[in-house]
Amino acid sequence: MLTALNGEWTDLKVRIDQDEALRYLGYKGRGGLTPRIQELIRELSQLAEELAQPRGIGMLYPVQREGESLRVESLCLAGPRTLSRLGPLCQAYLFSVTIGEELEKEVVAFFASGEYTKGAVLDSLGSSAVESLAAEVNKRLREQVRREGLLALERISPGYGDWPLEDQFQLYPLTKAAEIGVKLTDSGLLIPRKSITALIGIRPGEAGGVGEDEPSGCTGCDLSDCLYRRGEVEGD
Amino acid sequence: MINQSLESFLGKRVIVLDGAMGTSLQSLGLPPGVLPETWNLEQPEKVVSVHRSYLEAGAQVIETNTFGANRKKLGQFGLADQVAAFNRRGVELARQAIADSGKRAWVAGVIGPLGELLEPYGPLSISEAYAAFSEQAQALVEAGADLILVQTMSDLAEARQAVLAAKRLGVPVFASVTFEESGKTLTGATPEAAVISLAAAGAKVVGANCSLGPREMRPVISKMAVLGLVPVLAEPNAGLPRLEGTQTVFPEGAAEFAQGMAELVRAGAAVIGGCCGTTSEHISRIAFLGGQRPNLSPRPKGRLFLASRTSHTVIGSGQPVRLIGERINPTGRKKLAADIASGSFKAVASEAREQTRAGAELLDVNVGVAGINQVQSMEQAVKVVARASQLPLVLDSATPEVLAAGAAVYQGKALLNSVSAKKASLDQVLPIAKEHGAAVLGLTLTEEGIPKTALGRLKAAETIVEAAIRHSLDPGDIIIDCLTLTVGAEPEGARETLEAIRLVKEELGVPTVLGVSNISHGLPRRELINRAFLAMAIASGLDAGILNPFELSIIETIHAGNLLTGRDQGARFYLFQYGDTEAGSEGRDQTGRDRAPSSETLYQAIVSGDRDKVEPALRELVAKADLHPLTIIQEILTPALEEVGRRYEDGRYFLPNLLLSAEAAQLAFSILREELASSNQTYLGKALLATVEGDIHDIGKNIVKVILENHGFQTVDLGKDVPVQTVVQRAQEDKADIVLLSALMTTTLPAMEETVKQLKKVLPQVPVMVGGAVVTRSYAEKIGAAGYAKDAVGAVQEAKKLIKTRRS
Structure with missing residues (x-):
C-alpha cells in the first residue's frame, strides 16, 4: 500500500554529482577548470560525503480540484505554469530532506580561516548533496508507485516557476520536516540551509513525466540568464 | 493520388x-x-x-x-x-x-x-x-x-x-x-x-x-x-x-x-x-x-552532420577541426578494460564526462576487450555514455555485429567507425548504417592492405564512396580516414598521408578524419611528433582528429590551426580561449609595461591563484629589487587582480579561480602590510557589509568582502540576519563610506527594502549597494538603492564608482 510511504526514509545516501556542483560554481563549457580545482573538488567531495547526515521524511496526501487550482490540505496550487506542469493529479507526496548542519559549519570555518575557495566549493558540493537526496527520494517513490500503476512526476519546490516561495509556510508542516530536525524561520528559510522541501505529483500511469536524470528543472523557467541554469553541450 | x-x-x-x-x-x-x-x-x-x-x-x-x-x-x-x-x-x-x-x-x-x-x-x-x-x-x-x-x-x-x-x-x-x-x-x-x-x-x-x-x-x-x-x-x-x-x-x-x-x-x-x-x-x-516556391537552403557539400538525443556536431568545410575524444578505448589500459569486462562501466562514464568537460566534440566508444561479449558491452557502453554526455558518438569496432548493436540502441545519428574498401566490410557495414540512420567512417584500406601512395588511398576512398551510393546512403554521410603508419617504419608514409588528405578533399569533396597518434609509435618525444603532424594535417585540410583531449598541446594546436586555416572566423574562438594570456607570458600586462622576472612570477602567481609561489616571489622582490611595498601593490598586485577580474567577466575564469587568486593576493597583502608602517596604509574607503534581517545566506556576501579587500577597501562585516537598526547604527558609528546589502530569497527582499529606506533617512550621503540571487537591477532601482551588482567582480567596480561620485 502506498500509505507505507508515510514517515522517514531509511538508508538515504548522498551521491555527489560533481558536474552539478560545477554548475553551481558557474562553470559552463570549457576553460578555467584547472587540474588544481579539479583536485580540490575531488578532495572536498569526499569531505562532503563524510560530513553529510542525510535524512528524509514525507507524507502522501489526496489532491482536490478547486476550480482551476489544486488543493493539498492547506496548500493551494494556483500558478498556471505549476498547474500545467502537474496536470491532473490524484495524490501528492510532500517531503523534506536534509544533510544536517555539519557541512555548513565546516564552510563557515573555511571562510573564517581565509580558505575561501574551499569554503565556496564545499558549499556548492553541499547543495549537490542535498539535491541528490531529493532525487533519490523522487526515484524511490517513482519505483514504489509504479507498482500500483501510478506515475510519480518530477519534484517541484516553492520558488520553481510560478510557485511562490511564500507557500513554504503551508508546505513545511505538511512534509513533517520538523521530525528530521529541519526548522523554518519566520522569513521562510530552512535551517539547516542544505535542506529541501518539495512536492511530487502522482497521477494515473499515463506518463508524460520526466525521468530522474532529465535536466527538467531549468527548461520551464523564465530566468534565461540565470547563473545556475543548466548548460547544454552545443556541437556547432 | x-x-x-x-x-x-x-x-x-x-x-x-x-x-x-x-x-x-x-x-x-x-x-x-x-x-x-x-x-x-x-x-x-x-x-x-x-x-x-x-x-x-x-x-x-x-x-x-x-x-x-x-x-x-x-x-x-x-x-x-x-x-x-x-x-x-x-x-x-x-x-x-x-x-x-x-x-x-x-x-x-x-x-x-x-x-x-x-x-x-x-x-x-x-x-x-x-x-x-x-x-x-x-x-x-x-x-x-x-x-x-x-x-x-x-x-x-x-x-x-x-x-x-x-x-x-x-x-x-x-x-x-x-x-x-x-x-x-x-x-x-x-x-x-x-x-x-x-x-x-x-x-x-x-x-x-x-x-x-x-x-x-x-x-x-x-x-x-x-x-x-x-x-x-x-x-x-x-x-x-x-x-x-x-x-x-x-x-x-x-x-x-x-x-x-x-x-x-x-x-x-x-x-x-x-x-x-x-x-x-x-x-x-x-x-x-x-x-509558391519554397525558400530552400542549398544542400551542404563536404559536411557531415551528427547528432545525439539532444545536440549536434557538424564536421567539414568551414567548420573548426573537430576533436573526437579517443579515451574510451581499452587498448593498453588495464583498468578501463577491467571496468568494461566487469560490466560496471563506471570508468567509461567518467571518461565520457571528463572528455566532454575537456573540450571533446564527439566521443569515440570502443569496447574491444578480448574474451568478452562485445555486442552486449557495446550496447551497454552506448547507453552509459549517452547518459553521461550529450555529445554525439562515434561507435568504434572492427566487428560489424558490434557496430550494429551499438547503432541499434543509440538514440541519435552516430558515426560508425569503421568500414574499409574491402568488399566484405562494405557489404556488411553499409547496410547497418542504412538501417539505423548512421554515418560511416571509411578507412582507405583495400584487400591488399594500406596503399603505399596517396593515389592508392584516394582510389580506396573512391571505392567506399561509390559503394555507399550503391547502398543508397547519402554521400554526405561519409568521412574518410587516410590512415597513418608510424613514421619510424615508413619514412615516406607521413607525406603520403598528408597528400591523400588533400586529394580526397579535392577529388571527392568528403570530409576527412585521422587517428593522429599512430604516427609517432616507437619514437621518443611522441607528443612532439603528434603535434607537428597534426598541424601539417590541418594544413592539408583535415576536418577532425581522433585524439586525447587531455593533451593540452594537441588542443592548442587545433585552436591555432583553426585560426591559421580560416576555420575560426574573426579569431573569435581563439581570442575567447586565449585572450591576452600570450601577452602576459611575454612579461607584459595590458598596458604594455615590462616587468622584471620576479615581479612576473608574483603576477602569474596571483593570476593563476598559486598561493605557494607568492611568498618567495615577494621576499625576493623586496630584497633584490628593493621595491617599495606600495609600488608592488600598484604595479603588480592591482594589475594581476584586474586581469583576474577580466577573465572572470569574459567567462574564462569562474568562482573558484577568482577565489584562489583572492587567497593568493590576500597573502601578498598581509606580507606587505607587515612591511608598511601602519600609518602608511591607505584605503579606497570603508565598506560595511550585511546579509539582511531574516536571511541566513552569507556565502555570496563573504566572497564580495574578500574581493573588496583585495581591491583596496577596508571592510566591516556585520554577518547575516542583521536587524535593520543594527545596520543603520553601525554605519553611523563606523563612518562607513558605502553599505552593501545581500539577500538570497524573495521572502527576505522586504527586509532589504526596509534597510535601504532607513539608511537613506538617517545617512542620505552614504550610498547603498544591493545584490544576491533574486535581486535585479530594476529591483535595486525600485527600492532606491544607489548601486547593484550581479557578482563580486561587478560589486568592486560599482563600489569604486559610487565612492568616486560621492567624493567628487
Whole structure:
C-alpha cells in the first residue's frame, strides 16, 4: 500500500554529482577548470560525503480540484505554469530532506580561516548533496508507485516557476520536516540551509513525466540568464 | 493520388496541410476526456465533416484522426486490441471526405507520441516503442495512407523509433517535433539535432508543430531550414495558448496567423499547416502559399552532420577541426578494460564526462576487450555514455555485429567507425548504417592492405564512396580516414598521408578524419611528433582528429590551426580561449609595461591563484629589487587582480579561480602590510557589509568582502540576519563610506527594502549597494538603492564608482 510511504526514509545516501556542483560554481563549457580545482573538488567531495547526515521524511496526501487550482490540505496550487506542469493529479507526496548542519559549519570555518575557495566549493558540493537526496527520494517513490500503476512526476519546490516561495509556510508542516530536525524561520528559510522541501505529483500511469536524470528543472523557467541554469553541450 | 507525385512536389512547391482535428471535434461536441479517435467509429460523419472543411479551405494534405491510436494510449482505455480498427477507419474517413468533396488531396496517416518516456528516462524500451509504432504505421499504410506524419514529438529518441518503424512501409515519412519557447524540446533537444537525427532515420521532411505560434516558431524553423538537409515542415498553433478561466484560448485569428505563416515560408518552411486552435478559416487564409516556391537552403557539400538525443556536431568545410575524444578505448589500459569486462562501466562514464568537460566534440566508444561479449558491452557502453554526455558518438569496432548493436540502441545519428574498401566490410557495414540512420567512417584500406601512395588511398576512398551510393546512403554521410603508419617504419608514409588528405578533399569533396597518434609509435618525444603532424594535417585540410583531449598541446594546436586555416572566423574562438594570456607570458600586462622576472612570477602567481609561489616571489622582490611595498601593490598586485577580474567577466575564469587568486593576493597583502608602517596604509574607503534581517545566506556576501579587500577597501562585516537598526547604527558609528546589502530569497527582499529606506533617512550621503540571487537591477532601482551588482567582480567596480561620485 502506498500509505507505507508515510514517515522517514531509511538508508538515504548522498551521491555527489560533481558536474552539478560545477554548475553551481558557474562553470559552463570549457576553460578555467584547472587540474588544481579539479583536485580540490575531488578532495572536498569526499569531505562532503563524510560530513553529510542525510535524512528524509514525507507524507502522501489526496489532491482536490478547486476550480482551476489544486488543493493539498492547506496548500493551494494556483500558478498556471505549476498547474500545467502537474496536470491532473490524484495524490501528492510532500517531503523534506536534509544533510544536517555539519557541512555548513565546516564552510563557515573555511571562510573564517581565509580558505575561501574551499569554503565556496564545499558549499556548492553541499547543495549537490542535498539535491541528490531529493532525487533519490523522487526515484524511490517513482519505483514504489509504479507498482500500483501510478506515475510519480518530477519534484517541484516553492520558488520553481510560478510557485511562490511564500507557500513554504503551508508546505513545511505538511512534509513533517520538523521530525528530521529541519526548522523554518519566520522569513521562510530552512535551517539547516542544505535542506529541501518539495512536492511530487502522482497521477494515473499515463506518463508524460520526466525521468530522474532529465535536466527538467531549468527548461520551464523564465530566468534565461540565470547563473545556475543548466548548460547544454552545443556541437556547432 | 499516388506517392510519386507527392515526392515530386516536395521541396519544389510549398505544400499545405490541414488544421487542428482535436479542437475542431471539441467544437462539434467531443466531451473533454474522451479520446478523439473513438469518433472514427462512433461519430464518423463528424470526422468526415472536419476533413471536408479543410479540403474546401484548400488543404492539399489531410491528416487522419489517429494521433493517439497506438497500443499504449488506447490500452489505457482497454482498447489495445483496436489499434488496427481505429487507424483503418481513420484513413477510410479521410478518403471518403476526399471522394465526397471531389478534390484532389493526399492522406497523411498521423502518428503521435506513445505517452511514456523512453529509457533511460522513462519506462518504455526502444523495442516496445518500435513495435507500437510499427503496428500503427502498418495499419495506416495498409488502409491506404499516402504518407506517414509523425507529430508532436518532444523526445527525439521516440520520434526516431516512429520514423524507423514507418520508413520500411514504402511511403514517405514526415516527422515533426514540438519545441518549447526556449527553442528546445521538453527533453532539451535542439532544432538542428531534430533535423539531423530524424532525416538520418529516414524522414523525408522534418519540422515543428504545436506548443508555439507562428512567430515564436520562426527561429526554430530558420535553424532547421538553414542546414539544407530536408524540406522543413511548420504547423504552429494559432498563437501561444492562454488560460482564460478553465478554457485554453488560442489568440490568433486567421489573418494574423496567415501573416505569421507567410513569414515562416520566407524563413524556409516548405510544408505548412496548423495545429491546436487552427480552423478551416486559418487554412483557407494560408492556402495561397501552396503554389509558391519554397525558400530552400542549398544542400551542404563536404559536411557531415551528427547528432545525439539532444545536440549536434557538424564536421567539414568551414567548420573548426573537430576533436573526437579517443579515451574510451581499452587498448593498453588495464583498468578501463577491467571496468568494461566487469560490466560496471563506471570508468567509461567518467571518461565520457571528463572528455566532454575537456573540450571533446564527439566521443569515440570502443569496447574491444578480448574474451568478452562485445555486442552486449557495446550496447551497454552506448547507453552509459549517452547518459553521461550529450555529445554525439562515434561507435568504434572492427566487428560489424558490434557496430550494429551499438547503432541499434543509440538514440541519435552516430558515426560508425569503421568500414574499409574491402568488399566484405562494405557489404556488411553499409547496410547497418542504412538501417539505423548512421554515418560511416571509411578507412582507405583495400584487400591488399594500406596503399603505399596517396593515389592508392584516394582510389580506396573512391571505392567506399561509390559503394555507399550503391547502398543508397547519402554521400554526405561519409568521412574518410587516410590512415597513418608510424613514421619510424615508413619514412615516406607521413607525406603520403598528408597528400591523400588533400586529394580526397579535392577529388571527392568528403570530409576527412585521422587517428593522429599512430604516427609517432616507437619514437621518443611522441607528443612532439603528434603535434607537428597534426598541424601539417590541418594544413592539408583535415576536418577532425581522433585524439586525447587531455593533451593540452594537441588542443592548442587545433585552436591555432583553426585560426591559421580560416576555420575560426574573426579569431573569435581563439581570442575567447586565449585572450591576452600570450601577452602576459611575454612579461607584459595590458598596458604594455615590462616587468622584471620576479615581479612576473608574483603576477602569474596571483593570476593563476598559486598561493605557494607568492611568498618567495615577494621576499625576493623586496630584497633584490628593493621595491617599495606600495609600488608592488600598484604595479603588480592591482594589475594581476584586474586581469583576474577580466577573465572572470569574459567567462574564462569562474568562482573558484577568482577565489584562489583572492587567497593568493590576500597573502601578498598581509606580507606587505607587515612591511608598511601602519600609518602608511591607505584605503579606497570603508565598506560595511550585511546579509539582511531574516536571511541566513552569507556565502555570496563573504566572497564580495574578500574581493573588496583585495581591491583596496577596508571592510566591516556585520554577518547575516542583521536587524535593520543594527545596520543603520553601525554605519553611523563606523563612518562607513558605502553599505552593501545581500539577500538570497524573495521572502527576505522586504527586509532589504526596509534597510535601504532607513539608511537613506538617517545617512542620505552614504550610498547603498544591493545584490544576491533574486535581486535585479530594476529591483535595486525600485527600492532606491544607489548601486547593484550581479557578482563580486561587478560589486568592486560599482563600489569604486559610487565612492568616486560621492567624493567628487
